[in-house]
Amino acid sequence: MDNILSVQGLSKHFKGFSLTDVSFSLPKGYIMGFIGPNGAGKTTTIKLMLNMLRRDAGSVSMLGMDSVVRETDIKQRLGVVMDQAFYVGEWRLTDVEKALKPFYTKWSGDTYANLLKRFDLDKAKKVKDLSRGMKMKLMIAAALSHQAELLILDEPTSGLDAVVRDELMDILLDFISDENKGVLFSTHITADLEKIADYITFISGGRVLMSDLKDDLMEKYLDVRGGLGTLNAEQRNALIGYKEHSVGFEGLVEKEKLALLPKDVVVQPCTLDELVIRFNLEGKKHDA
């Protein structure tokens, strides 16, 4: 399959935090969720991909081109949505178009006008008067108006209400109804991704813990709960993120290891949130 995005061995060392050997790839036509706790390295990875930071090692290819060598070509065809709009507050939405248009060879004024209408954005309004959700939609409108083929969104849903988040899911699914496009979407609100993501890349402590089809991940791990004293030491060790409380235990288990556990534990499908929490807990245990 053709990859629209491929990150290989990306590394960056800061004082107190390192991004180490981050690799993942996204085939054309799909949505990848980029998840992990705060401070895991999601935004650093995205900034390195966009050359907003200088990398220590690794390579990134987008739309089949090297991200350093062909940066300008890529950025013509790339849409980026960060958690804050980078437009001047005093600009009206018509000024946003005037400012952006000269930079893009494929800017379409019709698309921009249609999207503003569809997103209920008043073009006479000033950027500073837009709500958070409106700013996010404005950035998407700008990205789609220059015919972006790859969308990179960094925490686009943080601070947004459920209605706007739902709208965004529809916009993204519309976007990839053309199978030559792709979306990378970082978030810590995993409920959104649980629905629409095809792939999940999970990063923690600057390293990629897993990168796979979402459905496969959700099938691979199961949520286990039970009473205290039900498990022996070996069984406890088989669990990921094992945690005891006053009236029982919780943990995650790989499907293949389920046979090791006694019959009287409660087993249910896991959520992405649980995956993040349990693996994070497990990681901390090994650090300690």
Added chain:
Amino acid sequence: MDIIISNLAGVPIYQQIKEQVKAAIIAGTVQEGEMLPSVRQLARDLQVSVITTTRAYSDLEQEGFVVNMQGKGCFVKPPDADFIREQTLKEMEGNFLSAIQAGRLIALGDDDIRGMLDILLKEEENG
């Protein structure tokens, strides 16, 4: 054809889609040769991932209910009576098996299980 996804069913979404399309085909709600919504359309409408709808459709193809034509769409196959019969028998076997296993848990013997089946058959007959 309606497809209704439940997030509480504990059944994977691709399987829910598959079962409901299958039921619609067997019931004749969708006819032979009819085109199903594309995987991307369906993903968009149900707000699920494209991989999920793709998996449902490829399972349906493997089970002989539809045919995926590259670049054209996914079409309902002419009903293969033998095949559907075989599928249904398989499903019945599975359901019987889980009923038997449930019965064994409360130590029911063969005769108890047969007895229950007889009662149910009669009830069903009398509507």
